[in-house]
Amino acid sequence: xxxxxxxxxxxxxxxxxxxxxxxxxxxxxxxxxxxxxxxxxxxxxxxxxxxxxxxxxxxxxxxxxxxxxxxxxxxxxxxxxxxxxxxxxxxxxxxxxxxxxxxxxxxxxxxxxxxxxxxxxxxxxxxxxxxxxxxxxxxxxxxxxxxxxxxxxxxxxxxxxxxxxxxxxxxxxxxxxxxxxxxxxxxxxxxxxxxxxxxxxxxxxxxxxxxxxxxxxxxxxxxxxxxxxxxxxxxxxxxxxxxxxxxxxxxxxxxxxxxxxxxxxxxxxxxxxxxxxxxxxxxxxxxxxxxxxxxxxxxxxxxxxxxxxxxxxxxxxxxxxxxxxxxxxxxxxxxxxxxxxxxxxxxxxxxxxxxxxxxxxxxxxxxxxxxxxxxxxxx
Amino acid sequence: xxxxxxxxxxxxxxxxxxxxxxxxxxxxxxxxxxxxxxxxxxxxxxxxxxxxxxxxxxxxxxxxxxxxxxxxxxxxxxxxxxxxxxxxxxxxxxxxxxxxxxxxxxxxxxxxxxxxxxxxxxxxxxxxxxxxxxxxxxxxxxxxxxxxxxxxxxxxxxxxxxxxxxxxxxxxxxxxxxxxxxxxxxxxxxxxxxxxxxxxxxxxxxxxxxxxxxxxxxxxxxxxxxxxxxxxxxxxxxxxxxxxxxxxxxxxxxxxxxxxxxxxxxxxxxxxxxxxxxxxxxxxxxxxxxxxxxxxxxxxxxxxxxxxxxxxxxxxxxxxxxxxxxxxxxxxxxxxxxxxxxxxxxxxxxxxxxxxxxxxxxxxxxxxxxxxxxxxxxx
Numbered sequence: 119x120x121x122x123x124x125x126x127x128x129x130x131x132x133x134x135x136x137x138x139x140x141x142x143x144x145x146x147x148x149x150x151x152x153x154x155x156x157x158x159x160x161x162x163x164x165x166x167x168x169x170x171x172x173x174x175x176x177x178x179x180x181x182x183x184x185x186x187x188x189x190x191x192x193x194x195x196x197x198x199x200x201x202x203x204x205x206x207x208x209x210x211x212x213x214x215x216x217x218x219x220x221x222x223x224x225x226x227x228x229x230x231x232x233x234x235x236x237x238x239x240x241x242x243x244x245x246x247x248x249x250x251x252x253x254x255x256x257x258x259x260x261x262x263x264x265x266x267x268x269x270x271x272x273x274x275x276x277x278x279x280x281x282x283x284x285x286x287x288x289x290x291x292x293x294x295x296x297x298x299x300x301x302x303x304x305x306x307x308x309x310x311x312x313x314x315x316x317x318x319x320x321x322x323x324x325x326x327x328x329x330x331x332x333x334x335x336x337x338x339x340x341x342x343x344x345x346x347x348x349x350x351x352x353x354x355x356x357x358x359x360x361x362x363x364x365x366x367x368x369x370x371x372x373x374x375x376x377x378x379x380x381x382x383x384x385x386x387x388x389x390x391x392x393x394x395x396x397x398x399x400x401x402x403x404x405x406x407x408x409x410x411x412x413x414x415x416x417x418x419x420x421x422x423x424x425x426x427x428x429x430x431x432x433x434x435x436x437x438x439x440x441x442x443x444x445x446x447x448x449x450x451x452x453x454x455x456x457x458x459x460x461x462x463x464x465x466x467x468x469x470x471x472x473x474x475x476x477x478x479x480x481x482x483x484x485x486x487x488x489x490x491x492x493x494x495x496x497x
Numbered sequence: 498x499x500x501x502x503x504x505x506x507x508x509x510x511x512x513x514x515x516x517x518x519x520x521x522x523x524x525x526x527x528x529x530x531x532x533x534x535x536x537x538x539x540x541x542x543x544x545x546x547x548x549x550x551x552x553x554x555x556x557x558x559x560x561x562x563x564x565x566x567x568x569x570x571x572x573x574x575x576x577x578x579x580x581x582x583x584x585x586x587x588x589x590x591x592x593x594x595x596x597x598x599x600x601x602x603x604x605x606x607x608x609x610x611x612x613x614x615x616x617x618x619x620x621x622x623x624x625x626x627x628x629x630x631x632x633x634x635x636x637x638x639x640x641x642x643x644x645x646x647x648x649x650x651x652x653x654x655x656x657x658x659x660x661x662x663x664x665x666x667x668x669x670x671x672x673x674x675x676x677x678x679x680x681x682x683x684x685x686x687x688x689x690x691x692x693x694x695x696x697x698x699x700x701x702x703x704x705x706x707x708x709x710x711x712x713x714x715x716x717x718x719x720x721x722x723x724x725x726x727x728x729x730x731x732x733x734x735x736x737x738x739x740x741x742x743x744x745x746x747x748x749x750x751x752x753x754x755x756x757x758x759x760x761x762x763x764x765x766x767x768x769x770x771x772x773x774x775x776x777x778x779x780x781x782x783x784x785x786x787x788x789x790x791x792x793x794x795x796x797x798x799x800x801x802x803x804x805x806x807x808x809x810x811x812x813x814x815x816x817x818x819x820x821x822x823x824x825x826x827x828x829x830x831x832x833x834x835x836x837x838x839x840x841x842x843x844x845x846x847x848x849x850x851x852x853x854x855x856x857x858x859x860x861x862x863x864x865x866x867x868x869x870x871x872x873x874x875x876x
Contacts, residue, residue: 165697166811167612191709233546235616238632251620302688309681312716318544319694330570337691432545 264454317351343369362473400446643833655738696730696737722748741852779825
C-alpha cells in the first residue's frame with residue numbers, strides 16, 4: 119500500500135514540472151532514491167547497476183523506465199501509470215535511447231539527473247546523446263523543503279520510536295559493552311517497534327571517541343565515568359528522525375563535562391526558542407553559538423547547529439552562520455520545515471551533543487523528540 | 498589499525514597502474530567505496546556530498562584529495578602519504594582543478610572514475626575540463642576478482658559469524674514474529690559476534706513473500722507450516738559473506754516443497770562439486786540448472802546460480818549460462834575466487850533457496866559456510 123496518496127503524488131509532479139520549466143530543463147531523470155520516491159512512490163534504492171529511472175519530460179506524460187521483472191513490484195507502490203520496460207535479452211541503453219526519442223528528449227536537451235546517480239548511468243546517457251546535464255535537486259529540494267501534515271506526522275512517529283528506545287537504553291548500565299554492540303541493540307529495539315530501518319548508521323561514541331564529531335562506532339568497550347554520545351534515528355515510511363543524547367552509564371564524569379553539559383542544554387533551549395517563521399536559518403545558529411561562546415566554549419563547538427530532515431538525513435535548511443562558515447544561510451524558516459537542533463561541545467578528552475527534531479509551526483515550533491535529556495542514567 | 502598492510506596496498510597500486518596504462522587512461526579517480534578502499538585503505542563511504550577522492554595518475558605519485566577536517570581520520574587507515582586538502586573556506590572544485598593541473602591531468606585526459614561516483618562530482622569534473630570518462634571497474638575488478646590469503650581468511654570469518662547466527666535463529670520457533678523483527682534479531686546477533694555491519698539488507702521472506710526472489714523484508718508475521726527464506730551475511734574488515742537457509746519454524750510445509758527442497762540441495766551439491774580451476778563460470782550454472790530441470794522445475798529457477806563476493810556483494814565472476822541469459826559467462830574459475838552457490842525454486846505459493854560461500858582452491862573448492870542446511874527447526 120503506498121504511503122503517499124496518488125492525488126498528493128500527482129500534485130508533486132505538477133509542481134516539479136513547473137520548476138523544471140522555470141529552470142529551462144527538458145526532463146527530470148531520477149534513478150532510485152529520495153527524489154525518485156518523492157515523485158513516483160517507488161521506495162526501492164539503487165543497490166545494483168540496474169537501469170531503473172523515473173522520467174518526467176517537461177511536456178508529455180511522466181513514465182517509469184525499468185526491467186520487466188521489476189514492473190509488478192513497482193506497480194504496487196507507484197502512482198505512475200506509464201511503464202517502459204526492458205527484458206533480460208535487451209540492451210537497456212538501446213531501449214532507453216528509444217524511450218528518449220519517443221518522448222522528445224534529444225541532442226539539444228538539458229536533463230536534470232538525480233544528484234547521486236551513479237557514473238555508470240551518466241556514461242550510458244553520454245553514449246545516447248550529447249546532453250547537457252544539470253542536477254535534479256534544483257527542482258526537487260525546494261519542493262521537499264517544507265513538509266505537509268502527513269510528512270510531519272510520519273517524522274514524528276519516527277522520532278517517537280527513537281525516544282522510546284532512548285529511554286530504554288538509558289535505564290541500563292551498559293559499561294563493559296562494546297560501542298558496536300550498543301549500536302546493534304539500539305537498532306534492534308527501533309526495528310522491534312516498527313521502524314523499517316535505521317535513519318543512518320547509529321553512532322555510539324565513548325570516551326576518547328566522543329571527541330570526534332563525525333565518529334560512528336567501533337569495538338571499544340564503554341567505561342565507567344566517561345561520556346557516551348548516542349546519536350540515532352528511525353525510518354518510518356521512508357521518513358527519518360535524528361536525535362542525540364550524551365550519557366554517563368556509571369560513575370562520575372569530569373567536573374568540566376558537567377558544566378559544559380549545562381551550557382549545551384541552554385544553547386539548545388535558546389535555539390529552539392528562536393525557531394519561528396521568518397527567522398533566517400543562520401540566526402538560529404548565532405543564538406546557539408552565542409550561548410556557547412559566552413560560556414567560553416566558542417572554539418569547542420565544531421559543527422553547525424542543525425540541518426533539515428525528511429526523506430534525507432541532511433536536507434536544507436542548514437542552520438549555519440558566518441561564525442562557522444564563510445557565508446551564513448539566509449533562507450527564511452517557513453511553517454512545515456523540519457530540522458534538528460544539535461549544539462555540541464568537544465574538548466581533547468570528551469565530547470557532548472544534545473539533539474532534537476523540531477517542526478516550524480505558524481507561530482514558533484513543535485518539538486518532535488521528547489525523551490529525557492540529562493546525562494545521568496534514568497532510574 | 499589498517500586491516501590491509503602498507504606493502505600489500507602498494508603492490509595493488511603497482512598492478513592498478515599497470516592496467517590503467519594498458520587501458521590508455523591518465524588517472525583513476527575514486528570516490529569513497531570499495532575500489533577506493535582497495536587501493537587506499539580508507540574505509541569511509543560516500544554519505545554526504547563531500548569531495549573525497551583517491552587519485553592515481555598514470556605517472557607520478559598517488560594522492561588523497563580531501564577536507565582538512567577529515568585528514569587525520571584518513572591517515573589512521575590509509576597507506577597513502579600525499580594529501581591534497583581543502584578547507585571550509587575553499588571551493589573544493591577550485592582546489593581540485595589546481596591538483597589536476599599539478600599532477601598533469603589535463604583537457605586531453607581520460608579519467609577512469611568510480612562506477613558509483615555521484616553525478617554531482619561528475620558535473621564538477623566537467624566544470625574543470627572536457628575530460629573523457631571511463632569506468633574504474635575496468636581497472637579494479639580484474640584485480641579484485643581473485644582474493645589473496647588474508648582476504649579469504651576475512652571472508653571466512655564473516656561466513657562463520659553468519660553460520661553461528663543461522664544456527665541460533667533456527668533453534669527457536671519464531672512463528673508470530675514479524676519478518677522485520679526477525680531480520681533485526683539476525684542483525685543484532687551478527688554484530689554482537691563482532692560483525693562491523695551486515696553485508697546487505699537482511700532478507701526474511703515468509704510464505705507468499707518467499708515466492709519473490711528479490712524480496713527483502715516487511716511487517717508480515719511468520720505463520721506455521723510456511724517456508725521462510727533467511728538470506729544474510731556479515732561484514733568483517735570490509736569483506737562480506739552471504740548465505741541463505743530456507744526453514745519452516747513450526748508445522749508441516751506442503752509436500753511439494755519438501756520434494757523441491759531436496760532437488761535444490763542436490764543442485765547445490767552438484768554445483769559445488771563442479772567448482773575447480775579452469776571450469777568456466779557458466780558451466781557451474783549449467784550443472785545446477787540441469788539437476789533442477791531434470792526434476793521438472795526448470796521454469797522455477799528464476800536467477801543465476803551464484804556471484805562473486807568480496808568487498809562488494811555482487812562481484813565477478815557471475816555464474817550464469819545461456820539458459821538464463823543471452824550469453825553465458827565464459828570466464829574461467831581461478832584459485833582465490835570466492836563466490837556464492839545459490840540455486841532456488843520458486844512456485845506461486847512458496848519459494849526456497851539454499852546458498853553457501855565457496856573459495857576456489859588449487860584442485861577444487863573450499864566451503865566457507867558450514868551451518869545446517871535442512872528446513873526443519875534444529876533441536
